[in-house]
Amino acid sequence: MIVVTGASKGLGRAICDRLHAKGLHVFGLSREIKDVPFPSMACDVSNYENIKMVVQRIKKDKHQVTGLVNAAGIASMNLAVTTPPAVTQKIVNTNLLGTIFCSQLIAPLMLRQKQGSIINFSTIAVALGLKGESVYVASKAGVEGFTRSFAREMADFNVTVNCIAPGPIDTNLLSGVTDQQILKIITQQIIPRQFTPDAVADLVEVLLDPRSSSLSGQVLNVGGA
Amino acid sequence: MTTQKETIRAEVFNQIHQLLDDKNITVNDEMQLIGGARVLDSMKLVELCLALEDKAADMGFEFDWTSDAAMSRSRSMFRTAGALVAEFMTQMESKK
Numbered sequence: 561m562i563v564v565t566g567a568s569k570g571l572g573r574a575i576c577d578r579l580h581a582k583g584l585h586v587f588g589l590s591r592e593i594k595d596v597p598f599p600s601m602a603c604d605v606s607n608y609e610n611i612k613m614v615v616q617r618i619k620k621d622k623h624q625v626t627g628l629v630n631a632a633g634i635a636s637m638n639l640a641v642t643t644p645p646a647v648t649q650k651i652v653n654t655n656l657l658g659t660i661f662c663s664q665l666i667a668p669l670m671l672r673q674k675q676g677s678i679i680n681f682s683t684i685a686v687a688l689g690l691k692g693e694s695v696y697v698a699s700k701a702g703v704e705g706f707t708r709s710f711a712r713e714m715a716d717f718n719v720t721v722n723c724i725a726p727g728p729i730d731t732n733l734l735s736g737v738t739d740q741q742i743l744k745i746i747t748q749q750i751i752p753r754q755f756t757p758d759a760v761a762d763l764v765e766v767l768l769d770p771r772s773s774s775l776s777g778q779v780l781n782v783g784g785a
Numbered sequence: 786m787t788t789q790k791e792t793i794r795a796e797v798f799n800q801i802h803q804l805l806d807d808k809n810i811t812v813n814d815e816m817q818l819i820g821g822a823r824v825l826d827s828m829k830l831v832e833l834c835l836a837l838e839d840k841a842a843d844m845g846f847e848f849d850w851t852s853d854a855a856m857s858r859s860r861s862m863f864r865t866a867g868a869l870v871a872e873f874m875t876q877m878e879s880k881k
Contacts, residue, residue, distance in 0.1 A: 612851070619847075665851055672835055716828040 561585045561623040562768065563614075563666055565605050565658065566632030568593040570731035571681070574757035575629055575764050582765070585623070589614060590632070605632045605658030606650075611665045618669060625669040627768045628678045630659040630703075637736050640694040648695050655699035660706055663721075667714060674718045677768050680707045682725035687785035688748050692741075700725070704779050711777030720776040722767050726760050727783040750784025793877070794870045800836045801866055804829045814867030830863065837873060846880040848873065 562579055566572030567588025573596075579586045580598040588600040601617065603610045618625060634654045636647050659680050670676030682700040685693045704723055711721035727749050728734055728742045746752050760782060766772055798812040804825055805812075817823050818830060825833060834850040841848035850862070862872035 616847075668831070668834070668851070671831055713827070717831070 561587050561618065561625050562627035562629065563587045563589065563618075563625060563662075564629040564631055565589045565603070565662055566630075567596065567598075567600060570631070570733055571726070571729060571757055571760055572629070572631035574731075575631055575761050578758070578761035578765065579768075584768075587618070587623070605630075605662055606653035608661050608665070611661050615665050615669065618666075624673060625666060626673075626676050628662060628666045628670075628676070629764060629768075630662050630678070630680045632658050633681055633700075633733070635693070635696045635733050635736075637692055637741075638695070639692055643695050651695050652699045652702075655696070656702040656706070659703050663706070663710060667710075667719060670719045671714075671717045675770070676714075676717075676719040677772070678710070678714070678719065678721040679764055679767050680704075680721070680723040682707075682723050682779060684725050684727040684745070684749065684781050684783060684785050686725060687779075687781055688745065690745065707779065708777045715776060718773065720767070720773060722775060722777070723779045724760060724763050724767075725779050725781045725785070727755060727781075727785075729755055729757055729760060729782070731757060746783070748785070749781075753783070755782050790870075790874060793874055796840060797837065797870045797873055798866060800833055800840070801825070801869075803836075804833055812866055814865060814870070816866040818863040818866060818869060819861060820864070837869075841873070841877070844877065846877050848876055 562584055564572055564576050564586055567576045568590035576586050576588045576598055586598040588596055588598055589603040591602065591604050593600045593602055601614055603614050605611065632654060634651055636643060636651060663678055667678060680703050682704050685697050686701045686704060690697065707721050707723040714721050728745050742754065746754055763780060801812045818825055838848050862869050
């Protein structure tokens, strides 16, 4: 089983659809999720008890978890000084704490079989230090730090931990970003073009493949930075 | 209850002993499982958790080692072997 958070829309949904189409056993998590073609469960990743309930269900159903994709994320494109504290807290809770909580609780399900892949999500904005995204970038920089350190903790158990850092992918997360801003970011990438959710799903597939077991603690910037 | 506690203590101590590099060491209540004088490295501590999870499942309850109590060093169930036995007992009694 591969657990994917943020499964109802955006990259998480695209990843679920891809893995499901490939015949893999996907279990999608999202705050609100219904009418999806794969098994799913409502879960707020920033709520530790919520995730514990997910783990209990997985254990009860005796599923073997081989992958965790921490794709749940929110953004607010604002200057730090104009970002309300409640929004700041929500961004950090979902992006950073959500990734940490899910990893803390779901990784133990992989330790038993000493095999697994955890994929976290950052943003190319961390590497580029983009203006107007400082709170979002801070939360994702935390995810990158967590990825590198957690990868070492999991290495003895043959569980890899990596991070995908997309550029501006065409999803709902970009709803508040103008075409001009997107173009400005893209021109700073090594490969200066906008990638699709499919490109990210390709990378997820690669990282979930046991043939990628030599790769851990890495941040992969989609488009290059 | 005392007999049951002794049985659980022996079982938990046995699980710890199996993971020790030096089999001549005797497990006791004061043996530290985390901190400076710990006898198990982090990987072995996780293996101990998984073994106790299995043991609890055999006994009909779920052993939760991801709670606040497990994470906090000052009152962690892993501070000593005795504390781990006590926590295992507590969880067994409350969840059975």
